[in-house]
Amino acid sequence: MKVKITSRAGEHQFDAEPEERILYAGLRGGLSLPYECATGTCGTCKARLISGEIEDLWPDAPGKKNLKSDQGQFLMCQCAAKGDVVAEVSQFVTSLRPLSGAPQWCEGTIRNTRMLTADVMALQLELDVTLGFEAGQFMAVEVPEVKGLRGYSMVNFSTDSSVLDFVIKKLPGGALSNWLFSGSRDGVRARLFGPLGVATFHPDVAKNLLCIAGGTGIAGIMSILDRACQTRHFDRFEGDVFFGVRTPEDAFYLDELAAFQAGFPRSLRVTVAFSDQPATDEIRSRYPGIRFAEGFVHEVAGRDMQGRFENVMAYLAGPPPAVDSSIRLLIMAGVGADSIKYDKFS
Amino acid sequence: MTEKRICRIEDVPSNGLKECEVDNGAPVLVINSGEEYFACNAICPHQEVPLCEGMFDGKVLTCHMHLWQWDVRTGAPIGLAEAPLEMFEVSVDDGWLCIRASNALRVASLFEGIAQETLEKINAIAEERQCSEGEVLYTVGDPAEELFILESGRVEFLVGRDGKVTSGGFMVRKGEVFGWAPLMENQKQRVAQATCKEAVTLLSLNGAKVREILEEDPRSGMKVMMRLSSLLTKYMIAAGTS
Numbered sequence: 001m002k003v004k005i006t007s008r009a010g011e012h013q014f015d016a017e018p019e020e021r022i023l024y025a026g027l028r029g030g031l032s033l034p035y036e037c038a039t040g041t042c043g044t045c046k047a048r049l050i051s052g053e054i055e056d057l058w059p060d061a062p063g064k065k066n067l068k069s070d071q072g073q074f075l076m077c078q079c080a081a082k083g084d085v086v087a088e089v090s091q092f093v094t095s096l097r098p099l100s101g102a103p104q105w106c107e108g109t110i111r112n113t114r115m116l117t118a119d120v121m122a123l124q125l126e127l128d129v130t131l132g133f134e135a136g137q138f139m140a141v142e143v144p145e146v147k148g149l150r151g152y153s154m155v156n157f158s159t160d161s162s163v164l165d166f167v168i169k170k171l172p173g174g175a176l177s178n179w180l181f182s183g184s185r186d187g188v189r190a191r192l193f194g195p196l197g198v199a200t201f202h203p204d205v206a207k208n209l210l211c212i213a214g215g216t217g218i219a220g221i222m223s224i225l226d227r228a229c230q231t232r233h234f235d236r237f238e239g240d241v242f243f244g245v246r247t248p249e250d251a252f253y254l255d256e257l258a259a260f261q262a263g264f265p266r267s268l269r270v271t272v273a274f275s276d277q278p279a280t281d282e283i284r285s286r287y288p289g290i291r292f293a294e295g296f297v298h299e300v301a302g303r304d305m306q307g308r309f310e311n312v313m314a315y316l317a318g319p320p321p322a323v324d325s326s327i328r329l330l331i332m333a334g335v336g337a338d339s340i341k342y343d344k345f346s
Numbered sequence: 347m348t349e350k351r352i353c354r355i356e357d358v359p360s361n362g363l364k365e366c367e368v369d370n371g372a373p374v375l376v377i378n379s380g381e382e383y384f385a386c387n388a389i390c391p392h393q394e395v396p397l398c399e400g401m402f403d404g405k406v407l408t409c410h411m412h413l414w415q416w417d418v419r420t421g422a423p424i425g426l427a428e429a430p431l432e433m434f435e436v437s438v439d440d441g442w443l444c445i446r447a448s449n450a451l452r453v454a455s456l457f458e459g460i461a462q463e464t465l466e467k468i469n470a471i472a473e474e475r476q477c478s479e480g481e482v483l484y485t486v487g488d489p490a491e492e493l494f495i496l497e498s499g500r501v502e503f504l505v506g507r508d509g510k511v512t513s514g515g516f517m518v519r520k521g522e523v524f525g526w527a528p529l530m531e532n533q534k535q536r537v538a539q540a541t542c543k544e545a546v547t548l549l550s551l552n553g554a555k556v557r558e559i560l561e562e563d564p565r566s567g568m569k570v571m572m573r574l575s576s577l578l579t580k581y582m583i584a585a586g587t588s
């Protein structure tokens with residue numbers, strides 16, 4: 001099926017498979033279509049249908065909240081073309097050539113699932129192909145038993161890898177996470193689309209890094225720290241990592257974070273904030289290189305970073321309220337919008 | 347639009363924002379910055395999100411959705427923002443905040459920040475035109491003598507000819523400038539077709555006269571030319587021809 005997108009500066013055409021989300025077909029075709037979550041929650045991929053017929057794969061998507069469906073508006077990440085389609089996007093859309101680096105469909109097998117805390121699981125997806133991605137990117141993942149795709153950020157970083165590490169939190173009532181936690185899923189095949197996302201770190205970023213993560217939001221931050229440590233970014237720049245969870249029992253990746261910190265003891269600081277309980281003596285003595293604080297992660301970060309916001313590149317990830325509070329903190333501290341990169345795990 | 351009273355100034359929080367309903371019109375955002383008041387369209391020019399939910403530090407307004415930012419004194423975009431705010435002219439009368447629509451020239455980012463005197467000269471040669479839906483403003487090969495500033499409505503562009511015609515995009519925002527060929531050297535003919543897709547109000551400016559005015563004020567002229575080249579680059583990149 002042919003999809004034509006009219007944007008502010010002209011039109012672009014690409015092919016879409018039956019049932020394929022228009023956003024994915026366009027991204028695969030190298031277009032810079034607007035999106036953020038790629039999974040139906042944020043509303044950023046809004047477009048207007050001009051001609052043709054589309055199928056809404058998720059009529060209840062929360063991202064449709066502000067859509068004017070009487071004017072033909074729809075979410076490109078949740079609608080597929082049912083024939084040739086013409087749609088309009090109100091932004092500038094550019095076309096990426098060559099296509100290398102454009103997101104693509106691939107398949108893989110779930111391996112090495114292991115519990116990190118009572119409700120957080122680490123797992124790997126062993127892909128049938130190798131995939132290049134930037135530190136901080138995510139994949140949209142689909143398993144046969146669960147309807148729809150979910151975004152998951154890569155924990156590892158590698159320029160050319162067939163193994164992707166993920167960390168997934170069990171959500172009360174969440175379809176995919178409950179499926180994952182309710183039986184052995186090693187060996188199950190999954191379909192993935194990506195890499196996606198622009199909250200990425202590249203060694204060209206000549207700035208101090210400020211990372212604020214809530215819960216599994218630490219996933220993409222681990223990838224960013226991995227790359228930044230590999231390229232010895234903290235020989236030249238400062239790094240501040242704030243990781244918020246509820247209680248000491250909910251903390252994970254502390255060994256890995258302590259190892260990053262030990263590599264750059266003078267320039268990299270890691271703070272773990274507990275919102276519901278103070279740190280235990282045990283955890284403090286086990287991780288002397290990590291600082292522990294009590295409070296919401298953005299509040300802890302706000303206090304600690306006072307007067308040090310200049311020349312930072314900020315990476316924020318986690319539940320939307322945590323990310324929104326952190327964004328507000330940074331904007332009010334005068335950090336420019338182009339120095340704030342975020343993923344809302346909505 | 348004549349002057350409209352929209353709220354009491356004491357109702358605007360200090361260094362804060364207040365959204366005001368306006369009779370039969372889009373809501374207006376009133377902004378207090380120290381001693382000064384500003385007003386703009388209350389809806390984000392990006393994706394129809396209310397700007398009163400955004401962040402304001404006393405000088406810079408940030409939309410919370412995708413962090414577009416503007417200088418509230420001028421409406422000029424900062425950082426990621428791809429379009430200016432649509433500002434109103436503001437006055438205070440007996441404790442009431444009053445607004446008046448700015449003309450499109452004053453919100454056109456192509457002319458943002460140029461000398462006031464030069465802007466007045468350009469304003470003096472601007473002619474307002476009402477066009478009806480379906481009207482073709484120009485087509486490929488027409489002499490390129492005027493440039494246009496959109497006041498309201500929607501204009502669409504087509505490029506190419508003889509059966510190989512593709513969309514060249516569209517403009518919908520107040521203050522967007524199109525038909526800029528007469529600002530350039532040796533661009534005597536139109537290379538696209540511009541059609542009104544709704545009833546359109548626009549300002550038309552004689553290109554040769556605008557060039558004359560800018561030549562008398564090279565500093566402003568330089569600003570306009572820099573903006574124009576950024577704009578052209580953006581379109582070239584979008585068209586994949588860069």
Ligand SMILES: Cc1cc2nc3c(=O)[nH]c(=O)nc-3n(C[C@H](O)[C@H](O)[C@H](O)COP(=O)(O)OP(=O)(O)OC[C@H]3O[C@@H](n4cnc5c(N)ncnc54)[C@H](O)[C@@H]3O)c2cc1C
Nearest residue numbers: 039058148150151152153168169174175176177216219345
């Ligand atoms: C950029 C990004 C990165 C993320 N990274 C991580 C991460 O690293 N770790 C982590 O734990 N979580 C991450 N999340 C959150 C994750 O995508 C899921 O929302 C979360 O795991 C809950 O999924 P669930 O199936 O358990 O819950 P559910 O409430 O069942 O579903 C949550 C999400 O799944 C999608 N969905 C649900 N139903 C449908 C349907 N019928 N059709 C189509 N789509 C549907 C929607 O996106 C919905 O928001 C990320 C989210 C985003 C946007």
Ligand code: FES
Nearest residue numbers: 038042043063077
């Ligand atoms: S990108 Fe489609 S709703 Fe977020």
Ligand code: FES
Nearest residue numbers: 390392393409412
């Ligand atoms: S909606 Fe305001 S910046 Fe996107």
